[in-house]
Amino acid sequence: MTGVVKRYDPVLCWGFIRGEDGRDYFLHRTEVLGPPPAAWDKVEFDPTETPRGLRAVGVRKLEEAAR
Secondary structure: EEEEEEEEEEEOOOOEEEOOOOOEEEEEEHOOOOOOOOOOEEEHHHHHHHHOOOEEEEEEEEEEEEE
């Protein structure tokens, strides 16, 4: 699935992705392949449902946001 990083805190190492399905997925640095994303970066990820909610795993950055 693809999505856009809504928020990512590089200090706390977590954030949220808005998936192409309109749902929000929790993002943790341990699930990012490569450099950490920034807000508005387009990413590809595998959606996973956990007991605590939706989570993005295997996150790969597609393109950087225009800054």
